[in-house]
Amino acid sequence: MSAAPLSFAATRRACHVSYIVQAIVNNIAPLLFIVFHTRFSIPVEQLGGLAALNFGVQLLTDLAAMKLVDRVGYRRPMLLAHVMAVLGLALLAVLPTLLPSAFAGLAVAVVVYAIGGGLLEVLVSPIVEHLPSPQEGKATAMALLHSFYCWGQLAVVVVTTVLLGVFGQGLWSLAPLLWAVVPLANLFVLLRVPLPDTVPDEHRTPVRTLLGRPVFLFALVAMMTGGAAELTMSQWSSFFAEQGAGVSKAMGDLLGPGLFALLMGIGRFSYGVWGQRLALEKLLVGSSLGAALCYVIAAWAAVPVVSLLACAGCGLFVSLLWPGTFSLTSARFPLGGGAMFALLALAGDSGGTFGPWLAGILASLTSGPLAWLSDRLPPDGDSGLRAALLLSAAVPLVFGLAVLQMRRDPVGAAVTQ
Known part of the structure; x- marks a missing residue:
């Protein structure tokens, strides 16, 4: 096999991991709602507001990215998306105990990683669509790509539940910190793999x-x-x-x-x-x-x-x-x-x-x-x-x-x- 297909195979794998990253940022906070409610006395309606905030910021990011992506290319926004995901997950673990208002800390963290999630929503699909491949295989490649969001969602549910069961809710902050490793590792991969032109x-x-x-x-x-x-x-x-x-x-x-x-x-x-x-x-x-x-x-x-x-x-x-x-x-x-x-x-x-x-x-x-x-x-x-x-x-x-x-x-x- 030639070098180019191998390189683009690595690009495709990095895109698959990127959808796992999006599943992480969309699902980690809801799994911790019970912790936030009991440890920080955050009302249920405010917890629901965090979920709305996540998707609302992603909607705004989708809108803002319309002209940005075609002007600057794929690599810099992809790297930014992963940086925001890492930063947001880290802030989710530390800000609720550092700020006077735990809810404000959670809200800041959600906004940060939601920007990363919104960018990934806009970027990953066109990257895979524009990778060299036969036209008849593009629809199946797109379906396979989106399946990794599902696998990521399942992994987040299972692994986070196990972590809370083993270490207890007192060490809940370990979960977002450990999940931050995934976008951090993929960030270094995306620095090296080839990406298609816009x-x-x-x-x-x-x-x-x-x-x-x-x-x-x-x-x-x-x-x-x-x-x-x-x-x-x-x-x-x-x-x-x-x-x-x-x-x-x-x-x-x-x-x-x-x-x-x-x-x-x-x-x-x-x-x-x-x-x-x-x-x-x-x-x-x-x-x-x-x-x-x-x-x-x-x-x-x-x-x-x-x-x-x-x-x-x-x-x-x-x-x-x-x-x-x-x-x-x-x-x-x-x-x-x-x-x-x-x-x-x-x-x-x-x-x-x-x-x-x-x-x-x-x-x-x-x-x-x-x-x-x-x-x-x-x-x-x-x-x-x-x-x-x-x-x-x-x-x-x-x-x-x-x-x-x-x-x-x-x-x-x-x-x-």
Whole structure:
């Protein structure tokens, strides 16, 4: 094998690790919420504000990175992303005890590593997309890349839980410090591996042109609904398992977000290895129908284990919605550049932020306008979540409709017009 493929193989591996880094910064703080609540007396609503702050900063970073990436190239923003991740995780371990307000210390740490997470969201996918590889293999490479977020999420849950169990909550700060080793090590790798060039200004498809094409607008709709379909079930599955299905908190975490993430990772990894011969558009439409069916079964099934399996199975069906939309869009706009991926990431993160929030609003309405619907569903501990999940089944269906609209603009048409 020649030197160049080996070098770009190292680049690809560094990108895989970068998505593990993003999983670390998105999932480490929620796993420590119980520690922050008991040791620092931080109210639950403020802890929820930390999660919102993380994704809000990532959204702003997506927006700010639109023009930055194409101007300065990939390497410096990638290095900055890892520096911010290392710094933010270190601050998470020390600031709550150094500052007069523990919450302020946590908020500062979250802002710092969220900037790193937002940059990674914008950078990693276009780097892998622009690595030398056959066109027919790019969609599978994208799915394989995104599977590493799932593996990272599982690793963070398992390893952090073990650390807290072995060392106790008094040494909770060891967890973020140990996880900071991952972005620190990858930082030194990224100093040496080759990275592809960004699309030159004279060749890059302008943002105004992208936003003027209906196929790209449908891609934004697909990203938004794909993110919402994934994050709504992922974030509410643990609560639903405990309140709606009546299982313990530990079992709810295992059968909810844990099994969901495992099946989502298996779906992405399987397509990344064996999916080259499959028609991506048809697979995405079928996946959207499967995800909608899982939402309906989770809401309607009176047997708790059936509802929980539907929640977990949804992870398999939503696994390709996000990376698949990236691949469909980049195939139609190969010269879209970093700004295009930033817009797609912005849409996906928006859906991931507002989807779970909307589900919570729908659940609260079951004590009022939606009481008639909740009364027709199996009991859910008066949480209203069964009705919310049933109505949320419309989200993946909208995704499928958006993909069908994208099929009307075949690959090549968007490039030449």
